[in-house]
Amino acid sequence: MADLTAPSTPPARPAARVILHLDMDAFYASVEQRDRPDLRGRPVIVGSPPDQRGVVCAASYEARKFGVRSAMPSRTAGRLCPQGVFVRPRMEEYRHESREIFRLVAATGVFVEQVSVDEAYLEATALIPPALRSEPDAALEWARPLAEELKRSIREQRRLTASVGIAGNKLLAKLASDYRKPDGLMLIPERDKVAFLRPLPVRALHGVGRVTEEALVGAGLGTIGHLQDYPGDLRHLVGSWGPVLKRFAVGEDDRPLELGDEVKSISSETTFEHDTADRPTLRAALREHADDIARKLERRHLWARTVQVKVRYGDFTTLTRQFSVEEPVVEAREIYRLGCWLLAQHQLVSRPLRLLGLGVSGLAEAQARQLRLSLG
Amino acid sequence: MKLTIAKEQLVAGLQAVQNVVGSRTTLPILSNVLLSANEGRLELTATDLDVTIACSVNATVERPGKTTLPVKKFFGIIRELPTGEIELDVDEKSVCAIRAGASFFKINGLAAEEFPPMPSFKQARAVSLPQEKLKAMLRKTSFAVSTDESRYVLNGIFFSLKDHKVTLVATDGRRLALTDEETEISAEAQADFIVPTKAINEVNRLLGSTGTVELKYSENQVAFTTAAEGQMGALIISKLVDGNYPNYRQVIPGECQERISLPREEFLGALRRAELMTSDKSNSVKLSFSRNQLAITANTPEVGEARENLAINYKGKDFAIAFNPAYLMDPLKALETDEVAFELIDELSPGVVKASVPFLYVIMPMRMS
Numbered sequence: 001m002a003d004l005t006a007p008s009t010p011p012a013r014p015a016a017r018v019i020l021h022l023d024m025d026a027f028y029a030s031v032e033q034r035d036r037p038d039l040r041g042r043p044v045i046v047g048s049p050p051d052q053r054g055v056v057c058a059a060s061y062e063a064r065k066f067g068v069r070s071a072m073p074s075r076t077a078g079r080l081c082p083q084g085v086f087v088r089p090r091m092e093e094y095r096h097e098s099r100e101i102f103r104l105v106a107a108t109g110v111f112v113e114q115v116s117v118d119e120a121y122l123e124a125t126a127l128i129p130p131a132l133r134s135e136p137d138a139a140l141e142w143a144r145p146l147a148e149e150l151k152r153s154i155r156e157q158r159r160l161t162a163s164v165g166i167a168g169n170k171l172l173a174k175l176a177s178d179y180r181k182p183d184g185l186m187l188i189p190e191r192d193k194v195a196f197l198r199p200l201p202v203r204a205l206h207g208v209g210r211v212t213e214e215a216l217v218g219a220g221l222g223t224i225g226h227l228q229d230y231p232g233d234l235r236h237l238v239g240s241w242g243p244v245l246k247r248f249a250v251g252e253d254d255r256p257l258e259l260g261d262e263v264k265s266i267s268s269e270t271t272f273e274h275d276t277a278d279r280p281t282l283r284a285a286l287r288e289h290a291d292d293i294a295r296k297l298e299r300r301h302l303w304a305r306t307v308q309v310k311v312r313y314g315d316f317t318t319l320t321r322q323f324s325v326e327e328p329v330v331e332a333r334e335i336y337r338l339g340c341w342l343l344a345q346h347q348l349v350s351r352p353l354r355l356l357g358l359g360v361s362g363l364a365e366a367q368a369r370q371l372r373l374s375l376g
Numbered sequence: 377m378k379l380t381i382a383k384e385q386l387v388a389g390l391q392a393v394q395n396v397v398g399s400r401t402t403l404p405i406l407s408n409v410l411l412s413a414n415e416g417r418l419e420l421t422a423t424d425l426d427v428t429i430a431c432s433v434n435a436t437v438e439r440p441g442k443t444t445l446p447v448k449k450f451f452g453i454i455r456e457l458p459t460g461e462i463e464l465d466v467d468e469k470s471v472c473a474i475r476a477g478a479s480f481f482k483i484n485g486l487a488a489e490e491f492p493p494m495p496s497f498k499q500a501r502a503v504s505l506p507q508e509k510l511k512a513m514l515r516k517t518s519f520a521v522s523t524d525e526s527r528y529v530l531n532g533i534f535f536s537l538k539d540h541k542v543t544l545v546a547t548d549g550r551r552l553a554l555t556d557e558e559t560e561i562s563a564e565a566q567a568d569f570i571v572p573t574k575a576i577n578e579v580n581r582l583l584g585s586t587g588t589v590e591l592k593y594s595e596n597q598v599a600f601t602t603a604a605e606g607q608m609g610a611l612i613i614s615k616l617v618d619g620n621y622p623n624y625r626q627v628i629p630g631e632c633q634e635r636i637s638l639p640r641e642e643f644l645g646a647l648r649r650a651e652l653m654t655s656d657k658s659n660s661v662k663l664s665f666s667r668n669q670l671a672i673t674a675n676t677p678e679v680g681e682a683r684e685n686l687a688i689n690y691k692g693k694d695f696a697i698a699f700n701p702a703y704l705m706d707p708l709k710a711l712e713t714d715e716v717a718f719e720l721i722d723e724l725s726p727g728v729v730k731a732s733v734p735f736l737y738v739i740m741p742m743r744m745s
Contacts, residue, residue, distance in 0.1 A: 323526060327550065341526040368660040368698055371724065371740040372549050375622040 016139035020122040021173035025182035027118035028058035050078025113257040171253035193251030198225035267359025275352035289358035294332035303328035305362030307338040312355035377441025389433040393422040408444035442488035501565040522548035529619035575614030632719035644708040650674040651701040653682035
């Protein structure tokens with residue numbers, strides 16, 4: 001006989017998740033301004049001097065007003081902002097500063113995925129009080145004092161400012177930290193996320209680069225709102241990534257934090273002494289990179305699902321193109337073949353190259369490996 | 377152009393051609409089907425510039441003429457109409473009025489002159505085969521075609537017409553399927569070419585179980601024309617894959633160490649069950665041969681394992697080899713024989729599957745780590 005006293009299954013309730021995105025404001029430039037009072041309030045450009053070949057690593061907010069951006073050639077920056085103060089980067093100093101900041105982050109007890117020296121995702125889900133675990137928006141509000149405290153300790157102990165975004169996933173947390181820079185704190189509640197995303201350009205979504213943006217805008221989908229209203233799953237516009245993009249557009253993202261020190265990609269690149277379109281030179285460079293990558297994969301017992309090429313032209317335009325394979329690659333020959341194919345397929349050597357790079361990602365531990373027919 | 381046509385005739389014609397029309401075309405005219413009415417026939421043509429399909433159905437033509445209509449919309453309307461006669465009346469502005477029973481539609485078309493001209497064949501060569509035969513040959517090879525766009529010469533089936541034989545080969549670099557069929561091929565009709573996957577799919581769809589199919593080919597294109605008593609014929613024209621097919625003969629092993637006869641359906645069933653215990657990361661099954669027994673095992677860490685024994689006639693030494701189960705099952709599904717012969721050399725060399733029909737399958741094993 002059925003036990004009528006047994007409790008019925010409780011209705012499924014949404015599980016709250018709390019993600020913080022921490023982003024230091026103009027990190028390198030801010031460290032310089034902190035350490036050198038004479039630079040405060042002035043347009044500081046960290047990078048190569050404007051009369052040399054090289055790029056901007058970071059620009060202070062004063063310099064950004066002139067349109068100076070990181071990765072821009074220093075020459076261009078010098079033209080845009082003639083009164084800019086160019087400072088040689090002190091990488092060792094920034095790394096040291098980064099370690100100090102992450103010590104403060106670690107003290108909060110959250111899980112940390114460090115993205116770069118000055119950027120990290122923090123997950124506080126495990127710390128949510130039990131009463132709030134099925135109340136996503138209340139859980140996010142609960143995290144606000146945690147974020148304020150972290151910003152305060154960085155400001156007081158390191159004399160630097162950070163922007164923090166709080167949201168229910170990585171996608172939104174990053175958008176939030178970016179929204180109120182510098183020294184910002186922004187929270188996107190679950191109930192507002194769809195409306196928040198609506199007016200933003202599609203480019204704001206994680207993973208939408210120039211090519212995807214062009215495809216979407218070309219189809220009349222310029223804003224995230226357009227994507228939300230689009231009836232299909234976008235597959236015919238952006239390929240297999242369509243369903244994920246569609247979920248991103250409504251603020252859904254279940255990517256976990258990537259913890260630990262596992263390798264996520266391996267790459268290798270050459271900057272040529274003189275820009276070149278010489279096929280044998282380029283092939284030799286690719287072959288060398290492929291050998292190098294294959295050796296590293298072998299050493300770590302990894303294989304790769306994606307191969308990527310990167311080219312940079314004389315004017316610093318930089319393009320990357322990638323291809324994901326059905327059967328993971330490990331061999332130099334196959335990595336080289338795919339590198340050549342990507343260059344040809346996308347006609348990347350349409351003019352001389354300043355830089356040529358080859359990389360692999362989608363790495364996983366090598367398992368039983370499918371052997372190939374020797375078709376030649 | 378004005379005609380009346382039975383709904384099922386028009387549906388059959390549209391079904392035959394509309395597949396080739398992509399959802400996203402750069403040229404608006406490529407979203408349209410070309411309709412051409414003449415002397416009791418309505419001809420329908422659709423193309424994506426790589427593959428063109430045409431067919432012809434019965435109609436009562438009152439005023440001959442030509443037009444083009446957006447095929448998805450047109451087919452959508454026709455499908456929903458009640459069974460019976462449909463009247464199509466196209467004016468000089470390419471607007472088509474559709475009448476059926478109490479329904480009336482107007483749909484805007486584009487002038488027939490804008491439609492790409494039908495590819496023409498100069499100095500074409502030809503062979504003829506029973507439709508059923510070609511369909512069976514495609515069934516035994518098409519599963520092995522590569523979908524990896526970085527290996528475009530493998531993105532199709534290789535046709536070799538020589539030595540009184542039609543040979544079809546498909547490979548994705550991990551396995552290779554080959555079948556052949558004796559047929560009359562004149563000396564000047566001998567040729568080798570690669571038919572792209574898209575065209576193969578359309579040919580496969582339009583082949584029936586009776587009648588013949590004629591293959592006509594030139595330097596860079598191929599045409600398949602089907603004809604059968606009392607059935608709608610179709611014409612599929614496709615560009616050929618531009619490139620040289622690899623020398624597939626060099627991967628077919630000459631001699632084998634062990635030739636093992638296996639009951640096809642039992643072997644397939646056991647593989648299907650073992651496959652349930654594989655995963656994306658761990659996608660191999662192990663075949664362990666010992667005296668009169670084959671053990672099929674799959675093992676995925678943190679998920680579980682499967683094991684099944686098959687009684688076989690085997691007297692050789694104990695030996696184990698691993699395969700991707702999907703690649704091993706494909707030929708077993710495509711064949712209909714009771715038995716298959718499995719020829720093996722060692723655990724790192726290609727295995728060969730044969731049957732009592734013209735068929736050869738070479739499969740590379742997986743290296744167990």
